[in-house]
Amino acid sequence: MEFREKLLKFKFHIVFAFVFSLLTVALVTYSPGFLTVVTYFWPLVLSTALFLAAVFFFARTSDLPTSSSTISGDGSGLIVAAEGILDYVVGGQHEETLFDCFTKLD
Numbered sequence: 001m002e003f004r005e006k007l008l009k010f011k012f013h014i015v016f017a018f019v020f021s022l023l024t025v026a027l028v029t030y031s032p033g034f035l036t037v038v039t040y041f042w043p044l045v046l047s048t049a050l051f052l053a054a055v056f057f058f059a060r061t062s063d064l065p066t067s068s069s070t071i072s073g074d075g076s077g078l079i080v081a082a083e084g085i086l087d088y089v090v091g092g093q094h095e096e097t098l099f100d101c102f103t104k105l106d
Contacts, residue, residue, distance in 0.1 A: 007014070
């Protein structure tokens with residue numbers, strides 16, 4: 001009787017292990033092979049690699065800007081840029097000028 005009580009104490013663990021093992025066997029049995037997945041996704045992997053290579057190439061070969069428009073170390077330039085974007089999005093005045101351009105065609 002002691003063995004049965006110990007087994008009932010761990011019944012959720014046993015059920016979980018059984019379900020997990022069934023899912024693992026089903027996944028291994030019914031999933032496609034590794035080469036099948038690679039042959040399906042090789043264009044995506046290749047284009048991503050070429051894009052990253054182009055980014056690294058242009059980052060290495062292009063000169064850094066020497067003007068005062070660079071972002072300072074304390075982040076104040078980034079804050080100014082973010083405020084400008086927020087003003088543009090929240091303002092809405094640009095929509096009015098665009099609308100006026102199309103309505104006043106004199």
